[in-house]
Each structure stands twice: as structure tokens, then as C-alpha cells.
Amino acid sequence: MESVKDTAEKIRNLEVKGARNAAIAAVKALQTFAYQTKAIDKKSFLVELEQAQRLLFDARETEPLLRNALHYLVSQVKQSGAQKISEICALLIVNADNFLTELDASRTCAAEFGSELIQNGMTIFTHCHSSTVSKMLIHAKQAGKNFKVICTETRPTFQGRVTARELIEKGIETTFIIDSATQAFILKADFIVVGADAITFEGNVVNKIGTCGLAILAHAAHKPFYIVSELLKFDSTTFYSGLEGVEQRSPVEIWIDAPKNLDVRNPAFDVTPSKYIYGLICEKGIISPKNIFNVIQQFYPWLYT
Ligand code: RUB
Numbered sequence: 001m002e003s004v005k006d007t008a009e010k011i012r013n014l015e016v017k018g019a020r021n022a023a024i025a026a027v028k029a030l031q032t033f034a035y036q037t038k039a040i041d042k043k044s045f046l047v048e049l050e051q052a053q054r055l056l057f058d059a060r061e062t063e064p065l066l067r068n069a070l071h072y073l074v075s076q077v078k079q080s081g082a083q084k085i086s087e088i089c090a091l092l093i094v095n096a097d098n099f100l101t102e103l104d105a106s107r108t109c110a111a112e113f114g115s116e117l118i119q120n121g122m123t124i125f126t127h128c129h130s131s132t133v134s135k136m137l138i139h140a141k142q143a144g145k146n147f148k149v150i151c152t153e154t155r156p157t158f159q160g161r162v163t164a165r166e167l168i169e170k171g172i173e174t175t176f177i178i179d180s181a182t183q184a185f186i187l188k189a190d191f192i193v194v195g196a197d198a199i200t201f202e203g204n205v206v207n208k209i210g211t212c213g214l215a216i217l218a219h220a221a222h223k224p225f226y227i228v229s230e231l232l233k234f235d236s237t238t239f240y241s242g243l244e245g246v247e248q249r250s251p252v253e254i255w256i257d258a259p260k261n262l263d264v265r266n267p268a269f270d271v272t273p274s275k276y277i278y279g280l281i282c283e284k285g286i287i288s289p290k291n292i293f294n295v296i297q298q299f300y301p302w303l304y305t
Helices: 002-012 019-036 042-057 064-079 085-115 131-142 159-169 179-186 211-220 289-299
Strands: 123-126 148-152 173-177 191-194 205-208 225-228 269-272 279-282 285-287
Touching (some): 002 042, 019 042, 019 064, 019 085, 042 064, 042 085, 064 085, 085 131, 085 225, 085 279, 123 131, 131 159, 131 191, 148 159, 179 211, 211 225, 211 269, 285 289
Parallel strands (some): 123 148, 191 225, 225 279
Antiparallel strands (some): 279 285
16 A cells, blocks of 8 residues: 555646646555565455545546546446456556557547647647647647747746757757736637546546636637646536535745745636637537537446446
């Protein structure tokens, strides 16, 4: 369980950043758990597995890709007829490998669809660090397209610096701005693209704080605003009820020696209503976010089992 606790802590303290990286780290932690377990029968293994799942779920509350991945792996173990610990662990390890391979393929497909939108001479605006957005931009560059990127620094923990570094290293001309300069630069963009942490039943998108304001500015400036994301960021709990709370992080990330009694708030994410989203670029193509539930039912019915 130590490796699971260690991974959960890395996800919580943002050593592991981004929805996808958090999900990958959690899947790998379950694999390590399967290699190291001392459980003597299926019943005790399942008890420990559920504890591990809970620890990883609780690391960050707004990460459905992580939850969906673990839900899939744990239910596969529960449903299997395997009884021997060695067989159960082997099943978990193989399923985890397969899941990661498919996740990688989904991101590649989404990146390829997204890169088709990019034409020579365009300027693309992005916010925060999304490994999926980076993959899309780098794919377009590798296809020989010449374009520019504007990227926000993304307070409070500056994930935009990760994006800027990645893009510069790949030879993509990038302009880096503070978050509050967004309005001044959005008119220079041909379109805006950001990642997602969660997609709700109504097609609203949860992403790094500042995303909703960016979408509203894009709408006012008549610029298309896209999300690029794997469909498995769909939050199936929003089918039954609205989105539960958004992660509130420590005020210390914003101001380490803030005056005593000052009310410092640090929400990690905000929710962009689907009406501001021009298209959701995913592994199946570019869809309307409002159509997300139909697409999920078609391709990922196990989310409802
Ligand atoms: C990262 C963030 C990213 C999404 C998508 O926030 O909001 O846009 O997680 O990333 P944080 P990806 O740094 O707080 O995790 O496309 O890599 O899943």
C-alpha cells in the first residue's frame, strides 16, 4: 500500500500534474500494488484493492479519468472467475497495461483530429498545461505546419511554463503572457484550445481555473473555443445529479505569508458551460459537447455497469 499512498500524495501536491498524468500514475500504482500484495485470498485482496482505490480517488476530487480507469480495473477483477492470487494479480497487471495503451491511442487520435484544424500562419491560444493540447500542437508542427501559440502562465502554480517549455523545445514560436493579459491577446488568436479535467452529462467542461473566463472572452471576440480531451474524462456521476464541488486547494499556493485573517481562496478549476464550447475534439472526431452522453453510451457502455 506504500506505493499507492506515495502516488496519492504526489497527485495531491501536484508533483503529478494534469488529469491524464494523474490517471496514468494511479493505474501504475495499482499495478505496483498487485506486484507487492501479501493478500492470501481473493476476498482479502479485494478489500485491499478497494482501500487502494479509495486512497487514489481521494487524492483529487475532480478527476473522473482517474476514477473511470480504476473503476474499470477493479470491476474487471471482481467479475473475473480467477480465484488464485497469482492469476488475479496477473489479470490486473495485463488489464492495466492494455488500458494505458488504449489511453495513449485515444490521445494520439484526438491530437491528430485537432491538428487538422491548424493551418499555416495561424495563432492558437492555450491555457495551463494539457498533455493532450501539447500533443496536438506538436503533431501539427511535425506535419510541417507553421503557426504560433499564445500561452498563459496559469497562476498559482505556473503550469503554463511547462507548456511553453515543451512547445519551444519543439520549435513552435510561443508567446507567454500573464493570465490577466488574456483579453489583450485573444484578438490575435484564430482559435483557442484547452484540455479538460472533467466533462459533465450536459457537456459542460471542468478545467484549470481561468478556463471559463477565457471561453467567455473567446465568445465575445467571435473566436472558436475548443476542448481536446479523451471521452473517458466524462463524469458519469453527473448523469444522476449535478457536478459535485470543485477542488479547493491550499491558500499557501497563492500567498505563503499572507496576513493572518485574510480570506484567501484557491479553487483549482472552473466549469465552462457547453454553450461557449465550439467543439469537443476527442478520439472519435470533433463532436458537439452537448452530444457527449450519446457518444459515451456508444463507445464506453461499461461506464454504466
Ligand atoms: C491541469 C489542467 C489540464 C487538464 C488536462 O490542471 O487543467 O488542462 O488536466 O490535462 P492541474 P491533460 O495542473 O491542476 O492538474 O490533457 O494532460 O489530461
